[in-house]
Amino acid sequence: MTRGLKLQTEDYFLTDKQAVRVAERHPQPDFPLHHHDFEELVIVWRGNGLHLWNDVPYRITRGDLFYVSANDRHSYESVNDLELDNILFVRDRLTLPTDWHNLLPGADVPQSQRYWCLGSAGMDTLRDKVDDLAQECMKSDTLSLQLSEVLLLQIALLALRYRHLPDSPQLADAHQLDLLMLALRASIGSPFRFDAFCQQHDFSVRGLGARFKQETGMSVAQYLRQLRLCKAMELLRYDRLTIGEVAAQCGFDDSNYFSVVFHQAQGISPSAYRQRFLAG
Incomplete structure (x- = not known):
């Protein structure tokens, strides 16, 4: 290897x-x-x-x-x-x-x-x-x-x-940003509404959104999209799911839209990305 x-x-x-x-x-x-x-x-x-x-x-x-x-x-x-x-x-x-x-x-x-x-x-x-x-x-x-x-x-x-532990629901020093990170990790394959999350925890949408962007350089939506694309790369590299199944597991309802987003981010289509690793 x-x-x-x-x-x-x-x-x-x-x-x-x-x-x-x-x-x-x-x-x-x-x-x-x-x-x-x-x-x-x-x-x-x-x-x-x-x-x-x-x-x-x-x-x-x-x-x-x-x-x-x-x-x-x-x-x-x-x-x-x-x-x-x-x-x-x-x-x-x-x-x-x-x-x-x-x-x-x-x-x-x-x-x-x-x-x-x-x-x-x-x-x-x-x-x-x-x-x-x-x-x-x-x-x-x-x-x-x-x-x-x-x-x-x-x-x-x-x-x-x-x-x-990663994805642990228990945090000794629970903090708004920490709770949001955990929620985003758990939402890679499912819908996530930032406003509903803030309402549930009584957080300020504007305040937490600004703090999040300061820490990550991205909005919550942009950040979640990056997490989903990273998950997609993992699945394309190691699993044999169809492109549509990969899209669904990464929170994309439309496989065509997923392919467009993936190509914009990686400069290559999902199928071409997968092809790189099939030889092994």
Whole structure:
């Protein structure tokens, strides 16, 4: 199976003593299939796209959290205003006497247990620590190396505290934006009325709509369409449903309209997109 590009530790870490780096991707462009000999904690801050991780597609959005192990294969495609931080680390170089195995789950942990989501409170708290680490890891003196590792420990602990399972209806820090994200994820294949959602939760349509656009760069309708198109790409890539069945599962009543929307977004028809992957 194709492994793609290999990213080398020496190209990202300042010295052979450094254990932690932050690779800021603001924005994250499309990036081809690759793997690396270090590990990373990926935190998505805004936007959306398709994260193909060990041949499993994930429709990534604001608040998604991934523990990516060395030699995992992954890529980013069909990105839309995607911003994320990759916290890179070399496990063998970590020196703090703590339970790194449980705090930063590795390849021995099933992939489904290395994908989580963060609510708004967790994101706000982690953002400050990641920003501090991004500054500290640019220095290679002994004290900075130690401080960087301490900050990684704080980030790992906070991620453990604030993370929740994807699509979980239970949020420890329930917030208007978090509830809306969950509702949109659950509405990929069914109708969604933003005004009815706001009325149900007693939210301001204008206020929440403005906050949503600030965080994602898109309106609620545009964002939901991107989620649906990402789901369509997943189905076209891995399932043998008809184009009409794919359209229906992705919230499009009219398969012809779905084909038009898909072509506008991807520059290729759904059937031509599927054909790319039939050879395998």
